Structure formats: structure tokens, C-alpha cells
Amino acid sequence: MSATQVTDVDIPEAGDTGGIGQALRDYFVRVKGGEVGSLPAVAGLIVLIALFSVLQGTTFFTALNFANLINQGTAVIVLAMGLVFVLLLGEIDLSAGFAAGTAAAVLAVGLTKYGLPWPVALIACLLTGTVIGLLLGLLVAKLGIPSFVVTLAAFLGLQGVMLLIIGEGGTIGIQSDFLLAIMNRNMPVWAGWLLWALVILGYAGVTFRAIRARKAAGLSGSSASVWAAKVVSLAILLGIAVYLLNGQRQIVRAGKQACVVMGPPNEPVGCIPTLQGVPWAVLVVLLLLVGLTFVLSRTSFGRHVYAVGGNTEAARRAGIKVSSIKITCFMICSTMAAVAGVLLASRDNSVSPTTGGAQTLLFAVGAAVIGGTSLFGGRGRVIDAIIGGLVVAVIANGLPLITSQSGIQYVVTGGVLLVAASVDALSRRRSSASGR
């Protein structure tokens, strides 16, 4: 094969020259072709925030409530991040909620009953998740049992295991300042802004280098104006978030003033402790986002996950070890569930038989799907879990402010999930119709 003919062959690129206008047009074409991605979720998020702000402006759109929202949403988001890997295969993990609970139980028992130092208990907790995932993956990939059935069995089984570990009816408190701090403490104000700057610079640097490398190789990439627009919008969005979180959340009544105190004993009269700053949990989510996104989009393992989800037979013929990909994804999912378990334990200061139960799993699946991850496999990103998780958290947080009926909350959340699944199904139909 000679490469000498390259010059006389013209393969124009989409999105190559014309700046932002062209980029928007290309994006529109992709959306029309069925690649909607996170668009509906982002739109939904904006609409919901606007709606709740109008209906319940004073309570909903406050720094305090924004922090609450993050506090409520973090575990679900982390759970959803793991679920993305399994959903990408076209599989499901119904047991992830109780994998979180079981791992959290191991953490709590390790800390209290066995008096382990927290790092050891934490590792045991995460390994519990990994082992659960290994077993699920083996049953799905090697025995060929549908994941729906395997994980439904594990859903029941793990609930039992958790009860056995905790002991009937018991609640075990978490005694570790470090672990409790994750969900209960905030960064200093300056650290929040430092984190903001690092994220923006990191994003700008990585994307800029990628564009320059493509240019240097004579390949087309997005233009500088598109790049700048993305960086600036990200900076503004995250800037607003950091600004809100850095605001004083403690409600200061007349006659009192906020002040920084480290512990109750030296609390001066007429002064209440400040409550402000980006929750540490945000840093955890951020690190997981970067790490897992790297795995999915920059490594051949990630590429193979998409291939298995898109066309298992094609992946197999391309020499990809399909079963080990599947097993690894289930292991990642359950390990992330264990991380979510740590967050739940930290948030509630304890582990009980309901940790990871109730709607935790359904919210997490909902978050991933609402964010744009397909239930049919092959389509999805880690960030979908965050975007969808925020939608779920906004609903869970905003609705109780305008109605006291919890029934309405279930109905609305169920409806939103159904809408997301419909968008998923329709866009899938559209993308297969736009080919051929």
C-alpha cells in the first residue's frame, strides 16, 4: 500500500475550521443524528433549578441548600459513576446499593468491633466491593447468567449479609474523624478557590495540548475560539458553584455574629461557628471523575468496554477478551459502590441495615440514564453520572420545599427516569435510522 496518494485524496473533517458557529452546527447535526448525550439532562437541570427558584426562591437558591444538595447527591453520584461501566456493557447491577451497604458494614465493624485503624478498615471496605464485583462478573461472564438475575439475587443476598455483619436491628456509629470529615467538613475558602483554579487550568491545559498535538500532526481539531469558549464557560459555571459554597451557610440571627472556632470549648459568647466552603466530598467526586474518565476514554481497556457494549461479537472477533472486560467492569462498579458506602456512612455518622437501601440504587441508575448513559450499552460517560445525579438531587431536594407529600416526589422522580429512558430509546432508534 503506498501512502503517496494521500495528498490527492480529500477527506474533509467535521468541525475543523469555522470556529464556534461551525462547532454548534456540527453539534446540532450530531444531536439530530441521535447522539444527544447529556443535552436533555443539562437542559432539564436548568429548567428544574429555574422552576424551584421561582416557586421557592428564598429556600431553594441559597448557599445552605446548595450544600445540602451536594450532601444528598454525592453517594448517588459515586454509585452512578460505577454503574456507568456496567451500563456501558448493556448489563445492569441491581445489587450496587446493597454492595455499598455491605461494604459500609465491613467498614463500621472493622472500626468498632475489631478496632482497626481507619486506613485498614477503609481498604477492607473497598476490597469487599471488589470481591462482590468479581463474583457478580464471574457469574455473568463465565456462566452466562443474565446480569439482571445475578444482581437481583445479590440484591437480596447482600441485604442478608449486611444484616449478619451488623447484627439485627443494630446501628453502628463511625468513629473516625477522617472518615466523618469527608461528608461533614468543608475546605477553607481559599482552598475552594485554589481547587477551582487547578481544575480550570488543568482542563484548559490538557485540552489545549491535545488540540496543538493534532495541529502539529496535520490533523484538524477544534478551533481556538471553541476551546476558549469551553474553558470560559466552565470557569464561570464552576466559579458560581464555588462562590455559592464559599458563602456563609450558617444562619446568623440578630445580635450574633459568625466566627471561626475549632471546637466547642473555646466558643465565645454571641458567636456561632461559621459554616462555609466547598465540601471535601466534592474533591472525592472530582478525583473519581478524572480517574475514571481517563480510564474510559484514554486507555484501550476503556475502548474495549465501549466495543463490547456496542457489538459483543465484533469485539470478540477483534481479539478482545470479552469476559475479562465484563468481569473488570463489574469489579469497578462494586468497588465504586463501596466508595459510595463510605460516603453514606460518613454522611449519616453511622451504618445501619438501611444504608444503601431504599431508593439509593434506583436513584443511581436514574442518575446515569438521565445523564445520558444508554441502557442498551455502548453509550455513556462518567460525567453523565454527575449531571444526572444533580438532576435527581435537585428533584429530591426541591420538591419537599414546595409540597409535603412524599408521594409526589416518587411519582415525579419515576416520571423523569421514564422520560430519560424514552430519550435514550428514541435516540438509539434515530441513530440506527440515520445510518444506511
Add this chain to the structure above:
Amino acid sequence: MTNPAPILELRGVNKSFGAVHVLRGVDFNAYPGQVSALVGDNGAGKSTLIKGVAGIHSFDSGEYLFEGTPANVHAPRQANALGIEVVYQDLALCDNLDVVHNMFLGREEKAGLILDEITMERRAKETLAGLSVRTLKSVRQQVSSLSGGQRQTVAIARAVLWNSKLVILDEPTAALGVAQTEQVLKLVRRLADNGLAVILISHNMNDVFQVADNIACLYLGMMAAQVHTKDVTHGQVVELITSGRSGDLGVQPEILSNGAVA
């Protein structure tokens, strides 16, 4: 016309599935720079023969020579290592990945741990350019947005990406319209003109006579004849396919009756 030395030479290969004797002492050659058509009725054993060459299953007996030396091919990877690539009828592309990703699937270029997208994109473009493919808008397009002919093109380009020496195409035009068939046949011809050996399985006599240099006819698991395209007519090939012989070409009547009964 004299043939160059065959790159692939099968001599007297047999293959049975249980009691069913599917391939009976088949001889078959493929030559560099030539398109060898493999024709035969449904169930004649074309796919079985190809799968044996590709290492999906191994032949029970017979010789398998590649570039003149006996080759040991019992797994697809061994065939790939020799430079043999197969484009299956169902193409086996991932709709959710783009053209570059599909072409490099399972054999990604990496810089350390990280996928080397730039090298992959450049090589994909070079390969497509080398095949004079002009119908793709972008190599970063998802495969789901391609037409049938374009998908076939991507599958073929993937096969030639690996410095392959022998490319096997199973019914590449079966699902295509007239214009796209024409496009793909041109591409098949170009592969051979670039020096590759091509085996083309087809039911369509027009396709075969348009691009093939030689035609091999399987009949009930026996090789009725492998002949130069210009030495035979449409009618003769059809006769070979349907009855195993045509004039002095084809399987001898006594073997035929033995074979058919056995």
C-alpha cells in the same frame, strides 16, 4: 497467462463435522495480485473452507502452505500473524465507535498506557487514501451514520491496515445496491492491484466476472475446478456450480457418484 507463485496453497484438505464430510480433498490456491473468486451453491462448503484458512477451525487433514511453507494455523491469531485477514459477511463493526476506533479495534496504537489517537487517525487516513476511498466524510464519524457501502469499505480498510497479504471477503456485495456494489468491487480490484491476494466469496456471477482473475468452484465439498476467468463463460461456471462439471472441466463422473453417495 501464467500464475505467480501462490501465497496460499491448500492441498487435499478434508473437514468433517461429526458424520458430515463437508470438505473432500479440496485443492485451492490464492495468488498475490489476483482476485480468486470462490463460488458454489449454498452448503457447498465455502464458509467451512474459509474458516479453516482463517484458523477458526482447523482442517482434519491435508496440506496448508503459506508462501510456500507449511503453516500451522489453528487460531485466528495465527492466521493474522501470517498476514491473513477476513471480512465477514456481517462486517462485525461497532456502531457506537468511529471509523478510526473500528479500524484499530483490538490492536490499538498506544503511547505508554495512553491510546495514541493521532497515530491511529493518521494511519487510518493513509490506508483509506491508499485505497482511494473518497466517500467518507470524516474518519471521526460514528460507524452508525455510514451507508452499507461505506461500512463495507471500513471493514475492508481495517483488513488491509495490518500489512496483510491475503484478504478474504465473504459476500461483500450481498446487501448492497447497484452503485455501492460497484464502489466495493472497484475497491476489491484495487486491493489486488496493490499486490494483495484476495479471495472473494460471491453468489453473483456478474461480480465474479467483473473482478476475479480466477474462479474456484466448490461442489458438494469437492473442488470442481479452479480456472482462469478468461478461459470460461458464465454458462460454464453456472454448470460447474450446479452439477459439478462442464465439458471436460470438473469432477469426474465416477468420483461424483461415489462422493454423492458416501
